[in-house]
Amino acid sequence: MHAAVVVFPGSNCDRDMKVAFEDAGAKVSMVWHKDTEIPAGVDVVGVPGGFSFGDYLRCGAIAANSPICRAVKSHAERGGYVLGICNGFQVLCETGLLPGTLLRNAKLKYICKAIDLKVENSESAYTSGYAEGDAITIPIAHHDGNFFADPDTLAALESDRRVAFRYVDNPNGSLNDIAGILSENRRVLGMMPHPERMADPVHGNTEGRVLFDSLIGSLQTA
Amino acid sequence: MKARVHVMLKNGVLDPQGEAVRHALGSLGFDGVEGVRQGKVIELDLTETDKDKAEARVKDMCEKLLANTVIESYSVEIA
Secondary structure (H helix, E strand, O other), rough: OEEEEOOOOOOOOOHHHHHHHHHHHOOEEEEOOOOOOOOOOOOOOEOOOOOOOHOOOOHHHHHHOHHHHHHHHHHHHHOOOEEEEEEEHHHHHHHHHOOOOEEEEOOOOOOEEEEEEEEEEOOOOOOOOOOOOOEEEEEEEOOOOEOOHHHHHHHHHHHHHEEEEOOOOOOOOHHHHEEEEEEEOOOOEEEOOOHHHOOHHHHOOOOOHHHHHHHHHHHHHO | OOEEEEEEEEEOOOHHHHHHHHHHHOOOOOOOOOOOOOEEEEEEEOOOOOHHHHHHHHHHHHHHHHHHOEEEEEEEEEE
């Protein structure tokens, strides 16, 4: 099982993501934004949190047009797995791999705290270790996490059961309390909360680690 | 040739920053402001000398990078 973690100028959760993948049993390669290829044999690409390119223009917009993101897009189009967390979710929306976008938080504040999430769909490699309806506590740390999509896109996400996680107490104004969504083939997941920050007993709980264990476990048996 | 791009949130997309500005104007005593929408202006210096070509090119830039058409609309002025 081989994972790659993309590093942009301004990424700051890349090493935490690496550790989470490694603890789940994956070999991890770090790839730089100027790289044009994902290393051969990579099963899953992680797009980490942070402030890629200083959030200039729009969060994730510059990163989404970097050379490595063209490779990430091809990887996803070949059926590869891609996990985008926080700024990574913003990047995936900007690339078009996931629909919608993340607006400024409704109350304009940067929010950094552990919040409760409800697992909406346990039928993906990422969420198979949870049961549908599970409540888990995972930190968020963002200024622009307010999920927005037009009404048709939103209705399609709901009817195709592509909402992976919902906020129990919506902190940022996201439509339908959406905290994380899946691609149509369930192989791309974008989420604002940080599972890699609840992945070790010293973090307070390990409810985020379940996501990495599920993903790596299901890829190893695949 | 210079181009000026205006990027605005589409109607119907909540603009919390515009709302915050509206509240602040109210608290400064500027009443009668019913709505505030905040956007961006991007100025480009172009080597292109043909106005139509420049406009087409800047529109392409807007679609690919300068605006996120999920939430934003744009307009282009060439001068």
